[in-house]
Amino acid sequence: MDSEQLRAFQQDGYVIVRQLFDPEEMRGLLAHAKGDRQLASESYVRKDGEGAETRLALRNDLDDESPYTAVVRSQRVAGAMAELLGDEVYHYHHKMMLKEPRVGGAWEWHQDYGYWYNFGCLFPDMASCLIAVDRATRENGCLQVLPGSHRLGRVDHGKAGEQVGADPQRVEAALARFPLVYCELEPGDAIFFHANLLHRSDRNLSEHPRWSLICCYNTKHNDPIISGGRHPNYSPLEIWDDRRVHDLLVASQAP
Numbered sequence: 001m002d003s004e005q006l007r008a009f010q011q012d013g014y015v016i017v018r019q020l021f022d023p024e025e026m027r028g029l030l031a032h033a034k035g036d037r038q039l040a041s042e043s044y045v046r047k048d049g050e051g052a053e054t055r056l057a058l059r060n061d062l063d064d065e066s067p068y069t070a071v072v073r074s075q076r077v078a079g080a081m082a083e084l085l086g087d088e089v090y091h092y093h094h095k096m097m098l099k100e101p102r103v104g105g106a107w108e109w110h111q112d113y114g115y116w117y118n119f120g121c122l123f124p125d126m127a128s129c130l131i132a133v134d135r136a137t138r139e140n141g142c143l144q145v146l147p148g149s150h151r152l153g154r155v156d157h158g159k160a161g162e163q164v165g166a167d168p169q170r171v172e173a174a175l176a177r178f179p180l181v182y183c184e185l186e187p188g189d190a191i192f193f194h195a196n197l198l199h200r201s202d203r204n205l206s207e208h209p210r211w212s213l214i215c216c217y218n219t220k221h222n223d224p225i226i227s228g229g230r231h232p233n234y235s236p237l238e239i240w241d242d243r244r245v246h247d248l249l250v251a252s253q254a255p
């Protein structure tokens with residue numbers, strides 16, 4: 001991360017890095033993910049506030065060789081995350097969001113720390129990196145963010161359909177104070193975002209899928225105060241250099 005990117009992350013709570021993964025690498029990840037029956041069978045549905053279904057597959061563990069593991073362990077993502085958060089980071093979990101054409105439901109306004117606080121994380125020193133697997137546009141329900149909203153601190157969260165959303169009164173006040181940005185991404189583009197950034201996404205009403213891989217990290221100094229929680233406690237993350245990650249992604253195929 002250069003100083004401008006670090007400044008953007010601190011000021012806005014997010015930074016977009018174009019072509020963090022090149023087209024050849026993304027083709028490998030895409031071919032693997034779309035043919036991954038295990039991923040499809042592990043995936044589950046979360047209804048949004050209006051009952052539309054959005055599907056995701058979440059994993060707390062890393063396997064040996066999958067392209068998902070390569071992305072999570074990559075210097076490009078995990079190394080950048082450590083720079084943004086100012087400490088060693090470890091893998092908290094990762095998830096594939098499967099927003100299918102015409103059915104992919106919305107995500108309500110929320111902060112990830114609105115959830116993670118309840119899993120014993122004392123500090124909001126956590127962040128995620130969303131990598132666009134498919135193209136993400138306004139039409140297929142790309143991520144929306146309120147730049148600067150991470151400075152609100154943690155907002156209370158409550159039930160919104162089967163999801164958990166931020167306090168609507170606070171969200172309304174935030175909407176009046178911060179600009180709303182639609183994060184349109186090409187495959188391989190990535191957005192790093194702070195755990196307190198307010199974000200949401202619309203339903204996918206288009207003909208195009210919108211899959212994305214979201215890798216979530218916690219910092220070493222923020223090891224959850226409870227163990228056996230929803231996501232893992234600290235353990236060192238082995239980081240892979242770009243060449244190794246590149247070779248593995250490019251060689252990936254449908255499993």
Ligand SMILES: O=C(O)CCC(=O)C(=O)O
Nearest residue numbers: 097107112199200201214
């Ligand atoms: O990718 C999306 O549509 C939203 C995902 C999201 O809000 C999250 O995983 O916290």
